[in-house]
Amino acid sequence: xxxxxxxxxxxxxxxxxxxxxxxxxxxxxxxxxxxxxxxxxxxxxxxxxxxxxxxxxxxxxxxxxxxxxxxxxxxxxxxxxxxxxxxxxxxxxxxxxxxxxxxxxxxxxxxxxxxxxxxxxxxxxxxxxxxxxxxxxxxxxxxxxxxxxxxxxxxxxxxxxxxxxxxxxxxxxxxxxxxxxxxxxxxxxxxxxxxxxxxxxxxxxxxxxxxxxxxxxxxxxxxxxxxxxxxxxxxxxxxxxxxxxxxxxxxxxxxxxxxxxxxxxxxxxxxxxxxxxxxxxxxxxxxxxxxxxxxxxxxxxxxxxxxxxxxxxxxxxxxxxxxxxxxxxxxxxxxxxxxxxxxxxxxxxxxxxxxxxxxxxxxxxxxxxxxxxxxxxxxxxxxxxxxxxxxxxxxxxxxxxxxxxxxxxxxxxxxxxxxxxxxxxxxxxxxxxxxxxxxxxxxxxxxxxxxxxxxxxxxxxxxxxxxxxxxxxxxxxxxxxxxxxxxxxxxxxxxxxxxxxxxxxxxxxxxxxxxxxxxxxxxxxxxxxxxxxxxxxxxxxxxxxxxxxxxxxxxxxxxxxxxxxxxxxxxxxxxxxxxxxxxxxxxxxxxxxxxxxxxxxxxxxxxxxxxxxxxxxxxxxxxxxxxxxxxxxxxxxxxxxxxxxxxxxxxxx
Ligand code: PRX
Numbered sequence: 001x002x003x004x005x006x007x008x009x010x011x012x013x014x015x016x017x018x019x020x021x022x023x024x025x026x027x028x029x030x031x032x033x034x035x036x037x038x039x040x041x042x043x044x045x046x047x048x049x050x051x052x053x054x055x056x057x058x059x060x061x062x063x064x065x066x067x068x069x070x071x072x073x074x075x076x077x078x079x080x081x082x083x084x085x086x087x088x089x090x091x092x093x094x095x096x097x098x099x100x101x102x103x104x105x106x107x108x109x110x111x112x113x114x115x116x117x118x119x120x121x122x123x124x125x126x127x128x129x130x131x132x133x134x135x136x137x138x139x140x141x142x143x144x145x146x147x148x149x150x151x152x153x154x155x156x157x158x159x160x161x162x163x164x165x166x167x168x169x170x171x172x173x174x175x176x177x178x179x180x181x182x183x184x185x186x187x188x189x190x191x192x193x194x195x196x197x198x199x200x201x202x203x204x205x206x207x208x209x210x211x212x213x214x215x216x217x218x219x220x221x222x223x224x225x226x227x228x229x230x231x232x233x234x235x236x237x238x239x240x241x242x243x244x245x246x247x248x249x250x251x252x253x254x255x256x257x258x259x260x261x262x263x264x265x266x267x268x269x270x271x272x273x274x275x276x277x278x279x280x281x282x283x284x285x286x287x288x289x290x291x292x293x294x295x296x297x298x299x300x301x302x303x304x305x306x307x308x309x310x311x312x313x314x315x316x317x318x319x320x321x322x323x324x325x326x327x328x329x330x331x332x333x334x335x336x337x338x339x340x341x342x343x344x345x346x347x348x349x350x351x352x353x354x355x356x357x358x359x360x361x362x363x364x365x366x367x368x369x370x371x372x373x374x375x376x377x378x379x380x381x382x383x384x385x386x387x388x389x390x391x392x393x394x395x396x397x398x399x400x401x402x403x404x405x406x407x408x409x410x411x412x413x414x415x416x417x418x419x420x421x422x423x424x425x426x427x428x429x430x431x432x433x434x435x436x437x438x439x440x441x442x443x444x445x446x447x448x449x450x451x452x453x454x455x456x457x458x459x460x461x462x463x464x465x466x467x468x469x470x471x472x473x474x475x476x477x478x479x480x481x482x483x484x485x486x487x488x489x490x491x492x493x494x495x496x497x498x499x500x501x502x503x504x505x506x507x508x509x510x511x512x513x514x515x516x517x518x519x520x521x522x523x524x525x526x527x528x529x530x531x532x533x534x535x536x537x538x539x540x541x542x543x544x545x546x547x548x549x550x551x552x553x554x555x556x557x558x559x560x561x562x563x564x565x566x567x568x569x570x571x572x573x574x575x576x577x578x579x580x581x582x583x584x585x586x587x588x589x590x591x592x593x594x595x596x597x598x599x600x601x602x603x604x605x606x607x608x609x610x611x612x613x614x615x616x617x618x619x620x621x622x623x624x625x626x627x628x629x630x631x632x633x634x635x636x637x638x639x640x641x642x643x644x645x646x647x648x649x650x651x652x653x
Contacts, residue, residue, distance in 0.1 A: 012397050016404070016437045018413055022386060026299050026433030033296075033434050036447035047448050048076070048288070048476055055291045056284060057091055058082045059257045066474065072494045072502075073481060074474040075261045076285035083255035084264055084287050085127075085160035088326035089120040090255065096329045103305070103354050104149045107196035107337025114149060116329070119156075122149075124253035127157035129245040133188055133221045137162030137256055140186040140266070142219075143312075144168045144177060144208055146195020147336045150225045150242065151312045154190045155322045159264060159283075162256040166266040166278065169313025170195055170202060172597040174210035176276075180268050181211065183278055183483065185218045190242075194228035198338045205232040260284035266483045267315055269421040270534035271492060272523040278483030279315075279421050285476030289425035290324035296446060297415050297429045298358055299387060300328050307333035308360040308389075309347070314531070315421040316391055319477075320360060324425075339365055344372035348380040348407075359407070360389035362530035363399055367560045370402045377406050387432055389415045392530030393562045394518050400439035418442035418518055420504060421532070422493065424477025427451060428516050441515045449475055451516065453508050458497035461509075466519055469508040470501035478502070524621070526555040526563050531599050535621075538565060538602065541595035545588060547571055552611050552619050553602065556628040566628040567602035568611055568649065579607045579651060604628070610645045612637070624649070 023029070028036075040047040049065035062080025092099070097117040104112045114122070135141060141163045145151035151167070158165040166184045168177050181189065191208045194201040205224055209232075212219055224234065225242040234241070258264075264283045268276040294300045298320075306325050310316035325332040333354050339347045347369065351359060369376070388408050390400075395416055404414055413432040419425060428451055430443045437443060445451035450473040453461050461467035471478075481489040493502055507519045521527065524535040535553040542551035550570040558564035569588065576584065589601045612620045620640065626633055627649050637643050647653035 012438060012440050014397075014439055016413075016439075018433050018435070019411060021411070022413055023433045025301070027301065028296055028299065028431050028433060030434045033431050033447070040448040044448065044450075044473055051292060052077050052080075052284065052288050052476070055288055056082055057087055062260060062284075068474065071474075072490060072499055073486070074478060076282065076288075076474075076476045077260035080260045080284060081257040082260065082284050083160065083162075083258055084283050084323065084327075085123060085156045086255035087287060088156060088159075088323060089116065089123060092116040092326070092329045093120060099329065100331045101326060102149050102152065102332060102334055104334045105336065105350060105354070106148070107199075107335075107341055112149065119153070119326075121251040122153050123156040123160060124251050125246050125249045126153050126242075127160040127253040128249035129223070129242075130157055130163065130188065131161060131253075132249065133223070133240070133245065135161065135163050135188055137258075139163045139188070140184040141165050142168060142177075142181050142184060142186040142189045144170060144189060144191045144204055145225065145312070146170055146192055146197070146202065146204065146227055147311050147317075147334065148192070148195070148225075148227060149334060150192070150227075152322050152334065155265070155312065155318075156326075160253060160255050162258050162262065164263045164265060166268070167312050167318070168268070169311060169597070170197070170204055171313070171599055173594055174207045175595050176597055177208065177211040178214070178216055179276070180278075181216045181219060183268075184266055187218060188221045188223065189219055190223045190225070192225040192227040193232045194230040196228065196336055199341050201228045201230050203230060203232075209233065209235075258283045261480065263480065265318065267318065267421055269315075270525055270532045270537055272525060272534060273536055276534070276537065277485070277488065277492070280480045280483050281424055281477070282480050285478065286319075286424045287323060287327060289475065289477030290319045291327050293426040293429070293446065294320075294324040294328045294330070296431055297417060297426050298360070298389065299432050300325070300330050300358070304330060304357045305333060305355050305384070306330045306358045306360075307335075307351070307354075307356045309335065309339070309362070309365065310360075310391075315424070316360075319425050339369060343376070344369055345376045345379060348377045348382060351382055351385060352380040355384045357384050358387045358389070359385055360391065362392040363390055363395040364393070364529040364561055366390065366395065366399045366403050370399055370406075371560065374406050382407060382409065385409075385412050387415065388412045389417060391417045391419070393527045394520075395440060397439035404439075413437065416440075416442045418516065422479040423471075423475070423504075424479070427471065427475075438515060441511070441517050443515050445516070452501075453510050453516070454497070454501070456496070458501060463512055464509050466507050466509050468496075468522065469504040469506040469516070469518070470497065471504065472501050474502075526553075526565060528555075528563050528565060528599060529561045533565070533596075533600055537596060538567065538592060538600050541592045541600065542567060542569060542588060542602075544595065545591050547573065547584065548588070550611060552621065552624055554621055554625045554628050556604070556625075558603070564603040565600070566624075567605045568624055569605055569607050570610060571607060575607050575609050579648065581607060606649065608645060608649050610642050612643075612645050612649070613641050614639055615641050
């Protein structure tokens with residue numbers, strides 16, 4: 001387990017009790033939180049069953065809370081029927097029809113306010129447009145959009161008619177998009193001509209065309225939203241403008257009754273092997289935890305302006321943009337662009353102009369904005385903020401303190417939320433009016449979530465010792481399976497402990513007070529700027545280059561991105577002098593960007609004659625990680641087949 005991390009977080013012992021002003025208005029106080037924990041401990045199923053009745057409008061009520069007869073394929077609220085979009089929109093019409101649902105801001109500065117009534121209408125019209133294109137319940141729809149309101153409308157429209165959406169992040173390449181389309185066998189793709197990001201126009205439709213140019217036979221229709229007006233080509237008979245597809249469609253669209261466990265969406269994420277996995281989520285269970293965590297962790301209230309900065313291409317942009325805020329009738333900000341356009345004050349400017357009260361972002365953004373200096377946020381009025389959140393990777397205490405001091409002005413609690421694409425919603429996180437926070441710890445598991453740190457045998461591990469992070473009881477928003485691959489689901493998440501505990505893939509420790517400290521992944525998954533990337537995915541991309549014989553990729557600590565990508569490459573030709581070849585490096589970086597997306601570009605590439613392998617041919621990644629960090633190699637290397645290669649990799653030969 002990661003000893004270095006244990007050392008650095010063990011030294012962190014600052015504590016921050018909830019501030020009084022917050023405490024007075026919060027929904028969850030110590031007393032009702034204790035009651036929730038007690039109820040969950042007493043009867044796990046009744047606990048979730050009661051919440052599901054309370055929080056979700058059912059078309060047909062469920063009679064069984066949890067079907068565990070085919071574990072680990074757990075089904076929650078099995079015989080109940082409901083519709084997620086109904087619960088997000090129609091439900092709000094009674095009291096919140098004129099309340100703003102979305103405050104959208106484009107990167108160029110255009111602002112649009114959409115009320116719940118308007119959003120409901122827009123979703124209905126677009127849902128009818130999808131139906132007119134032949135989309136029916138159970139069909140897959142791939143969404144490849146910029147971060148604009150229409151991405152949310154497209155997702156909600158799919159949910160309304162029972163189509164399964166799969167959003168692909170707009171930064172992914174044509175190749176990555178094609179793999180996902182082919183795995184889902186999608187019938188329709190929804191995209192835009194382009195999106196504004198980083199001061200540039202991202203040519204989404206052109207990339208989509210490339211993805212479709214070879215394979216992807218299942219796609220019959222491409223619906224294109226006009227966002228940037230950039231030049232694109234529309235293929236006759238396949239492509240249709242969004243506004244044309246909407247022509248003549250009614251603002252009435254009945255929400256399709258869905259079984260609780262019918263898939264709401266697929267979202268691809270990286271694992272230890274080369275191909276990304278389509279994480280399949282349910283309808284009712286997923287929605288329930290999106291709602292409960294909006295209340296418990298974000299303390300969402302009537303007057304809040306909630307802003308989660310995540311893109312809809314990631315799970316955070318599903319649960320805390322498209323579903324959680326709408327299902328709780330919140331007003332939320334949606335921003336199209338990057339935090340540094342026109343300058344590093346953009347986030348704070350948006351917070352101040354739109355009166356954001358709850359702000360949720362990733363440590364990588366916090367670190368980048370921290371580097372830009374305290375003067376920038378000080379130019380803006382951040383007095384509306386009352387709660388701050390962090391997600392995606394461990395937040396280092398220094399960034400936590402800056403967030404607390406400069407952005408939260410020592411007034412706002414910070415909720416460091418641990419969860420995953422697979423968990424659907426927050427699992428381990430502070431309850432802001434109750435939990436004493438410690439910089440760098442995601443604190444305690446939420447009510448009804450049985451998280452633990454265990455050894456190989458599944459026994460809880462001693463205080464401050466690293467172990468496997470597991471969830472010992474099923475929870476409503478849990479992953480249902482990997483799309484089309486039940487066996488991989490079982491092998492990946494339930495491989496040990498008699499298949500009874502969900503294996504998160506993270507290592508963690510618990511301190512004297514039972515607080516969780518996440519230490520890093522136990523598999524070959526990197527976390528670069530909060531984005532999950534499989535080392536094998538990047539290795540396969542590199543190995544696909546005609547000049548490359550073999551490649552190994554490891555993570556290296558990075559002060560802004562959390563981790564950077566370090567690649568060791570064996571070329572088919574001779575090794576360049578000193579293991580450095582700038583021209584080849586530029587070419588390989590561009591190649592990986594083309595194969596996967598710019599987020600997967602290696603930061604460093606070192607060339608070698610060979611890679612350190614055991615006699616059975618396994619690459620010794622531990623050694624490669626140590627070399628990338630510039631550490632001395634202390635472990636025994638005598639079992640290596642080619643021990644001498646280490647000197648070359650270290651630049652000593
Ligand atoms: O390693 C953990 C890290 O991100 C992984 C999940 O990545 P993904 O599925 O892309 O979802 C990210 C957004 C939910 C986890 O296995 N991670 C996520 N949140 C935290 C974290 N590590 C430490 N602290 C967190 N708060």
